[in-house]
Amino acid sequence: MSKIIVFGASGQLGQCLKQVVAEQQITDVHFFSGTEGNVLNMDVLDEIFKNEHPAYCINCAAYTAVDKAEDEIEIARKVNKDGAANLAQLCKTYQSTLIHVSTDFVFEGTAPYPQVETDATNPINVYGLTKLEGEQAIAATLPQHYIIRTSWLYSEHANNFVKTMLRLGKEKDELKIIADQIGTPTYAIDLARCIVHLILNDKHQYGVYHYSNEGVTSWYDFAKAVFDISGVQIRVLPVRTSEYITKAIRPAYSVMDKTKIKTMLGIEVPYWRESLNICITKLQKQQ
Numbered sequence: 001m002s003k004i005i006v007f008g009a010s011g012q013l014g015q016c017l018k019q020v021v022a023e024q025q026i027t028d029v030h031f032f033s034g035t036e037g038n039v040l041n042m043d044v045l046d047e048i049f050k051n052e053h054p055a056y057c058i059n060c061a062a063y064t065a066v067d068k069a070e071d072e073i074e075i076a077r078k079v080n081k082d083g084a085a086n087l088a089q090l091c092k093t094y095q096s097t098l099i100h101v102s103t104d105f106v107f108e109g110t111a112p113y114p115q116v117e118t119d120a121t122n123p124i125n126v127y128g129l130t131k132l133e134g135e136q137a138i139a140a141t142l143p144q145h146y147i148i149r150t151s152w153l154y155s156e157h158a159n160n161f162v163k164t165m166l167r168l169g170k171e172k173d174e175l176k177i178i179a180d181q182i183g184t185p186t187y188a189i190d191l192a193r194c195i196v197h198l199i200l201n202d203k204h205q206y207g208v209y210h211y212s213n214e215g216v217t218s219w220y221d222f223a224k225a226v227f228d229i230s231g232v233q234i235r236v237l238p239v240r241t242s243e244y245i246t247k248a249i250r251p252a253y254s255v256m257d258k259t260k261i262k263t264m265l266g267i268e269v270p271y272w273r274e275s276l277n278i279c280i281t282k283l284q285k286q287q
């Protein structure tokens with residue numbers, strides 16, 4: 001098994017990767033949290049690469065606070081662009097393959113069909129812009145890269161929409177949820193399995209790939225499904241984007257076409273509602 005290093009290990013995807021690697025009994029994977037492996041500190045990173053000589057570096061480190069990023073463009077850009085560029089530089093020096101995670105928010109969200117990897121990007125918020133800059137920095141530095149764009153990540157770990165809904169479900173009698181933003185949820189465990197599968201079956205077909213769960217939904221329908229599955233009684237009102245004001249604007253339609261990654265890896269992708277069922281069952285067992 002090739003040696004793998006993972007940055008952003010204490011985040012949602014990092015924790016899911018830990019779980020999947022343990023389940024599949026894959027050894028020789030080293031995880032670095034933000035304090036152990038700050039992607040902005042080249043001295044620390046160089047030391048890690050020098051010690052590990054990894055075949056693969058997985059970058060789960062990111063600035064993901066979409067609304068806050070509107071006011072903190074510098075720090076968002078540092079982590080999402082410069083951090084990605086630093087890892088690409090070191091992967092080049094140490095001949096490692098970089099697996100980097102990006103987002104559906106690189107798209108404007110106005111195309112009425114699922115986006116393919118070659119479609120034009122045009123981010124409409126700071127987070128999406130800085131994530132696109134990260135992608136571009138990698139592509140300009142390192143041919144040996146996989147950039148996997150995903151969307152609407154959730155899991156038992158860290159903060160995400162599903163856990164927010166379950167918390168609000170306990171605190172409120174009624175919620176207003178945007179019904180005119182359309183996309184696809186992704187169970188971070190499914191994405192982590194896909195990343196591990198990619199490493200174990202590397203075809204060296206580097207480039208950009210899209211991965212989400214199967215299906216299409218709105219935030220409103222996603223929230224309804226969370227409450228239906230978990231048996232929470234709450235009034236959920238569908239609202240337009242214009243009726244729920246947020247600092248950052250978000251794409252109206254950011255569904256991604258997954259044909260490229262499914263063809264390369266020969267994988268089937270779980271339907272979003274089935275994965276949501278699994279996640280909520282796990283969350284309920286933890287209570």
Ligand SMILES: NC(=O)C1=CN([C@@H]2O[C@H](COP(=O)(O)OP(=O)(O)OC[C@H]3O[C@@H](n4cnc5c(N)ncnc54)[C@H](OP(=O)(O)O)[C@@H]3O)[C@@H](O)[C@H]2O)C=CC1
Binds near residue numbers: 059063101103152
């Ligand atoms: N969450 C989502 O809905 C989506 C996420 N993505 C992308 O997926 C990837 C994983 O996201 P997710 O796991 O949800 O994100 P999280 O916000 O849960 O985790 C991100 C992690 O990055 C770490 N980090 C922040 N700054 C640095 C730094 N300077 N050096 C090292 N680590 C740092 C944080 O560490 P610490 O906790 O120590 O600060 C945090 O644990 C990201 O690239 C994100 O852009 C794509 C689509 C949807």
Ligand SMILES: Cc1cn([C@H]2C[C@H](O)[C@@H](COP(=O)(O)OP(=O)(O)O[C@H]3O[C@@H](C)C(=O)[C@@H](O)[C@H]3O)O2)c(=O)[nH]c1=O
Binds near residue numbers: 151152153177181219
């Ligand atoms: C809490 C809440 C949110 N919403 C809306 C706001 C927003 O449009 C949508 C989701 O809100 P959140 O802030 O939870 O999610 P958000 O941070 O926008 O999620 C995004 O995160 C980044 C990191 C990504 O890369 C994207 O793929 C996407 O997952 O739900 C409501 O309508 N009502 C509510 O009560």
